Each structure stands twice: as C-alpha cells, then as structure tokens.
Amino acid sequence: MAFRMILGYDIVMELISSIAAFFISYYSNRAYSATRKKSFLLLQLGFLSAGVGLILDSLLLSAAILSRTPRLTAAGYTAYFTLTIMSYCLILSSYAADKLERSGAYAASILPLIGFGALPEGVLLTLSGAIMVQLGVNFSLKRSADSLLVFLAFALIFLGHLSFMLQALRFPGLLIAGHVFRFLGFISFLILILRVVKPS
Amino acid sequence: MKHYRSRLKIILDILEAIHEQGEKVSAILTYANLPYDRCMRYLEELLEKGLIERAAEGYRITERGYRFFEELKRAERLAKAFGFSL
Numbered sequence: 033m034a035f036r037m038i039l040g041y042d043i044v045m046e047l048i049s050s051i052a053a054f055f056i057s058y059y060s061n062r063a064y065s066a067t068r069k070k071s072f073l074l075l076q077l078g079f080l081s082a083g084v085g086l087i088l089d090s091l092l093l094s095a096a097i098l099s100r101t102p103r104l105t106a107a108g109y110t111a112y113f114t115l116t117i118m119s120y121c122l123i124l125s126s127y128a129a130d131k132l133e134r135s136g137a138y139a140a141s142i143l144p145l146i147g148f149g150a151l152p153e154g155v156l157l158t159l160s161g162a163i164m165v166q167l168g169v170n171f172s173l174k175r176s177a178d179s180l181l182v183f184l185a186f187a188l189i190f191l192g193h194l195s196f197m198l199q200a201l202r203f204p205g206l207l208i209a210g211h212v213f214r215f216l217g218f219i220s221f222l223i224l225i226l227r228v229v230k231p232s
Numbered sequence: 233m234k235h236y237r238s239r240l241k242i243i244l245d246i247l248e249a250i251h252e253q254g255e256k257v258s259a260i261l262t263y264a265n266l267p268y269d270r271c272m273r274y275l276e277e278l279l280e281k282g283l284i285e286r287a288a289e290g291y292r293i294t295e296r297g298y299r300f301f302e303e304l305k306r307a308e309r310l311a312k313a314f315g316f317s318l
Contacts, residue, residue: 063307170315178313
C-alpha cells in the first residue's frame, strides 16, 4: 500500500484504462439503442462500472497522496473492488442474457472497507478468468481480429489480477507488472473500439 | 447446420442488399436470401419506419436508414467481438 502511495504511477494508467472502459460502454449503449438487446445494455453497464471503479481508485489514491491520508487508498480499493465485481458479474450475465434472453438480478450489499490483498484479487481473478474462458471459446469459433482483441484484453486483465494476487502473497515486484497487464488489457479494448467505429 | 437469423440480422441483410445490389426487389431477395412474401413484409416495415423509400425500380435507403444501417453494422461487429448474436 505504501509502495502504491510513493509511486502513484498507476494513477495515469488507471485514468487511461477508465477512458477505454467508458468508450466500450458508450458504443455498447449505441448498440443497445439500435438493437434493444439486453446483452448490450448489460455490457454497457458492466464497462461503465469498470470505468467508474478505476477512476474512483485513481482519484482516491491521488487524494491519499495529496492529503497524506493512507485510509483513502483503502476506500479507493473498496470502490474499485466492488465496482469491478459488479462489472464482471454484469459482463458474465450479458452472455446469459444473450443465450437465454433473460437478465440476471443483483442483490445490493453494503461492504466494509476492503484493503488490497490476495483474497479480493483472487475473487476478481476467478471472475475475470470465467469471462476470459468464455471469450476464448468465442475466439476459437470466430477466429476474427476483433474477437482476438477482446480475448486478449481479458487475458491481460486476468494476468493483472494474477500478478496483484501473487504480489500480495509473496512477490512485491509483481505490482508494477499487474498494473501494466491491466493497462494493456484496456488498451486492447481501445484498439477494438477504434476498429469498430472506423467506417467500413 | 441450419443457422438461425434474428429479425435484426434479417433487417441488416436487407439494408445491405439494397446498399450493395441496388434498388431491384429480385436482387434484394437473392442477396438477403428471403422468400418473396417475407421480404415484402420486412420492406413494408422499413418503409413505415422511414428507413427506405420507393425508387424507380424498387427501393433505396434514406438518410435515416443509412444512419441506422451504420449503427447496426457497428453493433454487429461489437456483438461478434464479444461473442453475442445480433
């Protein structure tokens, strides 16, 4: 935690990643407006949630550094953890909505402050892993550059969570790797969106 | 394996047919791979919504139709990237 506060390099990466997430959310919203398909709505909300989580974490980390209040980093991670869990659940349920044409229901819960650690990262790792497998299956069927980019994005985000988990357990050096993996994952989403909006 | 086409996918195919093949109904039928009566029902619906208009030899896409066509193509590409069906 102190390491994060000293460097603050992740603030910029999280801001750029959140912009990528907001772009995906925006184009999912446009797709939902055109098609009225629930899967796009869930995808939109999922990426919106991911973007808000990332931006809150970076803002609260900035505030923690500026105000020298370490507790704010835990508040930032709590927001990031809660919203990322929500994001992954929404993205996973968008597949269920697509296949079963029904949406999932989500129970609201009030979480206590969650510090960055191996357990919450393990939870995020599991959920992102489930999405990665789903996208791996999709890529093996479609074999398109777009489906590869989405698979690659979640594979990198998965590696990010894996690095964060291992870092919390035993390997402090993996913290930067985790941030770089997650950042590259969202850059992959940005590339996808640029390809999708490009006039054909 | 028989592939199910959703209503949206059929509309996208019809708009693409008009865009690619021109105004003639016969060309639209072949390109969109639809029987005559079903294709006409879709064309009537698109006419009512102002997405296409009657032309000398058949139909053409309106400005509104082209905007919808572009949105639908983007949605299809995004859906394919994430593994959804349109």
